[in-house]
Amino acid sequence: MIGILFNFGTETVEVRINNSNVFFRTSQFQRFANIDGIKLDKQGVIKEFPDLYGKEDWQELGRKRFKEKIKKMKNEEEISKYILKDLSKFGYKPLYLQKQGFRPMRL
Secondary structure (H helix, E strand, O other): OOEEEEEEEEEEEEEEOOOOEEEEEEEEOOEEEEEHHHHHHHHHHHHHHHHHHOOHHHHHHHHHHHHHHHHOOHHHHHHHHHHHHHHHHHOOOOEEEEEOOOOEOOO
């Protein structure tokens, strides 16, 4: 299991990677949610997948493609690198990364 802590504006976002499952949690909520339980930014999804521009079901298709991309990755390390790179593009600032059984590392 790998946990990554991000800062986005005034909000803290935690991403937890367990095998090929990715969960998200903001500082406002106690529970983790998978990609289906979070609100996606339309411009961010269009930036990542330009062919979804103008489609009614852009959120559903964006979530589906995210899940497919994660499933193709080999391990938690590869997923964490992708998450760090991808969220950094959209203004998320990585603060800490912690692997299970290790101390948190400041990023």
